[in-house]
Amino acid sequence: QVQLVESGGGLVQPGGSLRLSCAASATRFSINAMGWYRQAPGNQREVVARITSGGYGTYADSVKGRFTISRDNAKNTVYLRMNSLKPEDTAVYFCNTYAPATLWPWGQGTQVTVSS
Secondary structure (H helix, E strand, O other): OOOEEEEOOEEEOOOOOEEEEEEEOOOOHHHOOEEEEEEOOOOOOEEEEEEOOOOOEEEOOOOOOOEEEEEEHHHOEEEEEEOOOOHHHOEEEEEEEOOOOOOOOOOOOEEEEEOO
């Protein structure tokens, strides 16, 4: 069974930066589109960035220009670089596959809190 392990979250001041990592124990990681998702209290989980197997990233309007998704297929890892963080970016961040791939079991996520 595939396991996803997210890391790199924390408490950061507005305007700060974080880099999230997600390691997948999947033998076919490289062929799947991957996404970073987030869920704030009381909100539904939403996708903030996705990346094709070939490394092309697309972003939600709310994070465009501030977040960068990347992947290292040799390490079965996907990253999310987050700059110019805002309080509204506060959420638990998860990674998973992106359509049309079937979702894997969700990991525990990593908490990002943006506050002064």
